[in-house]
Amino acid sequence: MKFETVRSIFRPALLAGIALGTFAMPSAVSSHGIMGHMHVTGWAIENLPPGELRDMFNDPEVMNAAIFGSAYTDSGYWPKGSVESQARAYGEHTHWEPFIQDFVTWIRVNDPPPWTSLESKKRFAFMLGCASHGLQDEIFDSIFLDQVDYHDNGNQDIADPATDGFLAIDGHLRFMPTEYYPKDTVLELYQTLNMGISEETVRYGLDAMETLYVNPRTGYAVAAGFGRQHGAKLGWTRAHYFDADVPGSIRSEILPTMRYMIALWERVQGQNSADNPVLFQYPDDGRFLRSLDPADPASWVTIVTAAAAKADFVMPDWKLDDGTPIAFTKRGTHWGGTDQFARVMQLRPLEQLPAGRASTVTWNFNGPLINGEVSTASVVLPVQTTCSEGSGACPIGCEARTGITSPEEVGTALGRPASCLPAEEGSGSGSGAEGAATENKKGDGGGCQTSRPASAWGLLWFAAALLGLRSVRSARRDEDAATKG
Ligand SMILES: [Zn+2]
Numbered sequence: 317m318k319f320e321t322v323r324s325i326f327r328p329a330l331l332a333g334i335a336l337g338t339f340a341m342p343s344a345v346s347s348h349g350i351m352g353h354m355h356v357t358g359w360a361i362e363n364l365p366p367g368e369l370r371d372m373f374n375d376p377e378v379m380n381a382a383i384f385g386s387a388y389t390d391s392g393y394w395p396k397g398s399v400e401s402q403a404r405a406y407g408e409h410t411h412w413e414p415f416i417q418d419f420v421t422w423i424r425v426n427d428p429p430p431w432t433s434l435e436s437k438k439r440f441a442f443m444l445g446c447a448s449h450g451l452q453d454e455i456f457d458s459i460f461l462d463q464v465d466y467h468d469n470g471n472q473d474i475a476d477p478a479t480d481g482f483l484a485i486d487g488h489l490r491f492m493p494t495e496y497y498p499k500d501t502v503l504e505l506y507q508t509l510n511m512g513i514s515e516e517t518v519r520y521g522l523d524a525m526e527t528l529y530v531n532p533r534t535g536y537a538v539a540a541g542f543g544r545q546h547g548a549k550l551g552w553t554r555a556h557y558f559d560a561d562v563p564g565s566i567r568s569e570i571l572p573t574m575r576y577m578i579a580l581w582e583r584v585q586g587q588n589s590a591d592n593p594v595l596f597q598y599p600d601d602g603r604f605l606r607s608l609d610p611a612d613p614a615s616w617v618t619i620v621t622a623a624a625a626k627a628d629f630v631m632p633d634w635k636l637d638d639g640t641p642i643a644f645t646k647r648g649t650h651w652g653g654t655d656q657f658a659r660v661m662q663l664r665p666l667e668q669l670p671a672g673r674a675s676t677v678t679w680n681f682n683g684p685l686i687n688g689e690v691s692t693a694s695v696v697l698p699v700q701t702t703c704s705e706g707s708g709a710c711p712i713g714c715e716a717r718t719g720i721t722s723p724e725e726v727g728t729a730l731g732r733p734a735s736c737l738p739a740e741e742g743s744g745s746g747s748g749a750e751g752a753a754t755e756n757k758k759g760d761g762g763g764c765q766t767s768r769p770a771s772a773w774g775l776l777w778f779a780a781a782l783l784g785l786r787s788v789r790s791a792r793r794d795e796d797a798a799t800k801g
Contacts, residue, residue, distance in 0.1 A: 423439070468550045576620065
């Protein structure tokens with residue numbers, strides 16, 4: 317019905333947008349790139365502790381559902397033209413905890429675990445993918461982008477595609493999901509938006525995203541093109557986007573994402589989140605605040621919660637080891653509605669911090685969580701300040717920037733087949749994008765391919781041609797479905 321009209325307007329508009337160069341990568345408005353989301357989500361799953369949740373992902377279809385969910389979340393940002401506002405609305409909503417909590421409630425009411433059907437497991441995995449994506453956006457936006465601004469004077473518009481590009485150039489990319497989403501459930505949940513979100517609305521988003529970016533033919537190469545395009549402007553970002561010591565970096569998101577998955581697994585089973593509301597703190601135990609300067613975002617302390625909480629009802633207290641209080645301001649992100657439920661909360665010091673000192677933050681919860689529980693927990697977490705170079709009196713030792721002794725969070729999961737390692741191992745990272753003439757990647761069939769450098773926009777041109785083909789294909793599919801129905 318209306319769909320046909322919309323489709324005929326949208327596709328020429330999108331193609332024209334690409335042709336005129338006015339088409340914007342949607343990641344420019346939606347935090348870090350989709351390749352980053354798919355991979356942090358995949359690595360988080362691979363690092364889940366042994367048990368029922370981890371075992372569920374041994375089924376490749378369940379794994380695929382989670383990875384695709386982590387891409388799907390940004391699909392609504394792709395369409396331009398007459399469906400733009402509707403598509404944007406479902407995409408935006410899918411990111412944040414009000415949607416995730418609705419999804420948790422839906423599962424508890426309609427399809428509670430234990431699950432025997434593959435569809436039930438895939439639906440849950442898809443929700444974990446969406447939830448992981450949203451959390452990663454909150455972390456990246458709240459911590460990492462401020463550092464990009466501080467060090468590189470860069471902003472989200474270039475940092476988002478660039479970090480996807482660096483992942484491609486550095487040979488980290490290996491997940492590429494095929495489309496899956498639990499259509500009936502998500503469309504039912506979108507009814508709360510009162511925007512008339514239909515299957516067709518979602519179809520526009522997915523067609524554009526999959527044709528232009530999330531596909532095994534051109535996706536990694538398009539990403540690499542963005543890395544080459546922006547790398548020279550982002551020296552610090554290039555060196556630290558994957559540095560586990562840097563709060564909010566792509567790699568630093570893996571552990572909190574993994575713990576959030578466990579928290580959601582517990583939430584769908586009706587387990588308590590209120591007693592242990594803090595999943596993770598930056599800097600992680602064993603790492604240090606990387607800066608003593610309150611103007612530097614590396615001096616901030618940030619937590620991730622098990623279920624979104626209202627920052628107004630969390631009263632932190634930050635003290636040095638001798639009891640001296642540290643003055644700070646508190647920030648809670650408040651995406652996903654006007655009720656100010658946040659998964660990420662942050663303390664920013666108001667004064668220069670002393671070097672090489674132990675301190676503690678006590679996070680006093682006294683209010684509601686988004687799942688209806690009330691938390692009154694007090695969580696005490698250590699924060700160690702870094703040494704100042706050359707201070708000469710640093711009890712923790714200036715070499716020990718990272719005191720992490722537990723197994724590194726990615727371990728073998730990040731390992732690539734030997735044949736995928738760049739020829740000049742170690743020469744690329746941190747040295748800018750100039751020498752990065754080739755990127756190495758693992759293709760669909762499991763082998764490694766080295767592709768020639770290509771401009772991202774050139775590849776998008778190519779993809780635009782494919783979009784036309786796909787349009788014909790999906791029209792046929794619709795006809796088939798209509799005939800069968
Ligand atoms: Zn996003």
